[in-house]
Amino acid sequence: MLDPIILAQILWTGIATSAPYVLLTAGFALTLKVTSLWNFAQAGLMAIAFYAMFFCLNVLAWPVFAAIGAAVVLTGAAALAVEVWGLQVLRQRRSGNLTFFIFTLILSEFVIYVITLLFGTEPQTLFKSILSPVAIIGNIAVSDWDKLAVATAAAGLAALWLFMTRTREGQFLVAVADNAKLAELYGISAQRAYRVVAVIAALFIVGAMYLVGSHGGIVPNTPMELVLTAVIATLLGGIGRVFAAAAAAVVLALIQSFSILLIASRWQNLLLYGFLFAAILLFPRGVRVPRLRLAGARR
Amino acid sequence: MPLTGAQAGYGNDFVTGMRMAVKDVNDAGGIAGRPVELVTLDTQAEPQLGINAVNRLIGVEKMPMVLVAWSSVVKAVAPICNREKVLEINTGANSPEIATLGDYVYTAFPLAEVDITKLAQYVYQTLGKRRAAVLYINNDTGIDAAKLYRDTFTKAGGQVVAFEAYDPKATEFTGMLLKTRAANPDVVHLHGLTADTPQVIAQMRQLGLTQQITTYSAGYNPKLIEQCGPAAEGLIVTSLAPGVQENANVAPFLERWKKEVGRVPNGLPYVQYQYDMIPLAKALYDHVDKKGQPATGDTLRDALVEIRTFDLPMTGKMVIDGHRVNKPVYLLTVKKGAFVPLATLS
Numbered sequence: 001m002l003d004p005i006i007l008a009q010i011l012w013t014g015i016a017t018s019a020p021y022v023l024l025t026a027g028f029a030l031t032l033k034v035t036s037l038w039n040f041a042q043a044g045l046m047a048i049a050f051y052a053m054f055f056c057l058n059v060l061a062w063p064v065f066a067a068i069g070a071a072v073v074l075t076g077a078a079a080l081a082v083e084v085w086g087l088q089v090l091r092q093r094r095s096g097n098l099t100f101f102i103f104t105l106i107l108s109e110f111v112i113y114v115i116t117l118l119f120g121t122e123p124q125t126l127f128k129s130i131l132s133p134v135a136i137i138g139n140i141a142v143s144d145w146d147k148l149a150v151a152t153a154a155a156g157l158a159a160l161w162l163f164m165t166r167t168r169e170g171q172f173l174v175a176v177a178d179n180a181k182l183a184e185l186y187g188i189s190a191q192r193a194y195r196v197v198a199v200i201a202a203l204f205i206v207g208a209m210y211l212v213g214s215h216g217g218i219v220p221n222t223p224m225e226l227v228l229t230a231v232i233a234t235l236l237g238g239i240g241r242v243f244a245a246a247a248a249a250v251v252l253a254l255i256q257s258f259s260i261l262l263i264a265s266r267w268q269n270l271l272l273y274g275f276l277f278a279a280i281l282l283f284p285r286g287v288r289v290p291r292l293r294l295a296g297a298r299r
Numbered sequence: 300m301p302l303t304g305a306q307a308g309y310g311n312d313f314v315t316g317m318r319m320a321v322k323d324v325n326d327a328g329g330i331a332g333r334p335v336e337l338v339t340l341d342t343q344a345e346p347q348l349g350i351n352a353v354n355r356l357i358g359v360e361k362m363p364m365v366l367v368a369w370s371s372v373v374k375a376v377a378p379i380c381n382r383e384k385v386l387e388i389n390t391g392a393n394s395p396e397i398a399t400l401g402d403y404v405y406t407a408f409p410l411a412e413v414d415i416t417k418l419a420q421y422v423y424q425t426l427g428k429r430r431a432a433v434l435y436i437n438n439d440t441g442i443d444a445a446k447l448y449r450d451t452f453t454k455a456g457g458q459v460v461a462f463e464a465y466d467p468k469a470t471e472f473t474g475m476l477l478k479t480r481a482a483n484p485d486v487v488h489l490h491g492l493t494a495d496t497p498q499v500i501a502q503m504r505q506l507g508l509t510q511q512i513t514t515y516s517a518g519y520n521p522k523l524i525e526q527c528g529p530a531a532e533g534l535i536v537t538s539l540a541p542g543v544q545e546n547a548n549v550a551p552f553l554e555r556w557k558k559e560v561g562r563v564p565n566g567l568p569y570v571q572y573q574y575d576m577i578p579l580a581k582a583l584y585d586h587v588d589k590k591g592q593p594a595t596g597d598t599l600r601d602a603l604v605e606i607r608t609f610d611l612p613m614t615g616k617m618v619i620d621g622h623r624v625n626k627p628v629y630l631l632t633v634k635k636g637a638f639v640p641l642a643t644l645s
Contacts, residue, residue: 003481006477006481007479009473009477009506010474010477013473014473017473029616037519084620120303120307120342121305121307122305122307122308123308123494125307125526128525128526129526129527129528130498130507130526131501131504131526131527131529131530132505134507136507137492140422141506141507143505152430162307179578198559202602212470215470216498217470217494217497219304256471256474257471257473258474260474260475260477260478261474263465265463265464265465265466265472265475265478266463266464266465266466267466267471268465268466268469269468269469270466292555
């Protein structure tokens, strides 16, 4: 098992597998950073995104890009609706954190039940075939899905970084995340920032669900499991640190993948819950990697 | 039956098969002139929901007999049926443990020891494979059957070089498959459920594992070929019911199914067994009627043991052998995107 090719294969597949989780975590962590909400409604949005694409592709027989476009519109609209008619109302009422948590969780369950009634509970894939063409590169099997997944996650994170650092809208998000009331004194609309974040998260969710749904079967309840991974990665990365959370998603996937070298595969999923416990108990502010101090650096 | 949840694709077709049989029995006069009514409850293939459903069937509906499928559910409800003296008949689960669940638990479906034993022997003796990997889902369906395959293959003289379980919720199998690749088997037996089996096969082929794959009757599913495409070629599956070529009743049944449902059934052999459960139940009720007895768990169980041999329309002759049934095993393989007969193991 310690063959370098096997290790390299596990590394590559682990990175590729982490791609959808990276996107979901980035959307979840960004929402948490800007709105200070653990927005479990994103599980419902994941279900909407997947089944919108599934319906457009398999029932309406639309081309892929049209199906993705429809999912973006529908998921974005749903995210805005949740923000405007749900979260905003709760903010105006000065509801407590627990109310927000329960509201978003119940909303997801509601969406999942509706989708269950509409589409049933049989595992569905976006495309009839889940087989992706494979190329052998340096003795490592690299599928087209792997390449698409890694490229989508990398492009998504790069676009987010550029948006946050190079645009005024992105800097407004950072300002609202730092101190919403102070930002409003400077004329920045917190409400607008929340809506922008909702739309960005929706975009990430659609990208992730396309990847998940073209790789394996999804049932309406799958998003609840996906959001759990995003929560764990967000906790490990540290609240407010979007890119660290995304990196934590990669690390989690790699640990799960490499764990096969030490434990039986049936225990792999249990690791996630182990990390959740550890993150909550031991790293409530996230895992901080100590910065290297170079000789002669200013103190 | 699981009418919702990941196993609903099979569960709903199971019930459809039974409904067709109920209609046929009722069209032919029912049981002693009384119409048959099918009461179905959703178990989601989950033990706890199965317990709730059986409690309701016994406590509220006052049923003397329940038809149950999925190993974990069959096992979970067995203590209730034994305690309440209600006849439980397994219609589609294959855990070998089902034969030992108690006095009121019987099976009308061959357990894994029938097809898995014969399959493992066929793989060793006829296909000449010597190094097997066994990959299985970590639940009641997979654990017992995987052990049975391992023991049979080893007893035949082969070597099981990898024996790996995966989590029922897993969607990524790369690590397990690479471990399997490193063990260098010449055949891989996969014992999963309909939801995960196509994913494991697809990922296996993508990672360059070109070995012969075998699985059991859960793999006999047209959707698997659709999802796996060329990766399904050469797959060997078992079927415990005669096909179109072996039983003249199957072709008209398939035609009727396509006409009424608009597609082929998920897991045709399983559906054949579900259809046959109604004529079997009718035979039991007729037997107790003839003896002037009330239909209770005890009298129906006695009827099952006394009749013992049933000639059923879709699956043929069935002999109740204690708490087991033995049937021929039909092997099929995927060739040019379709299941074709490979061998019959009696």
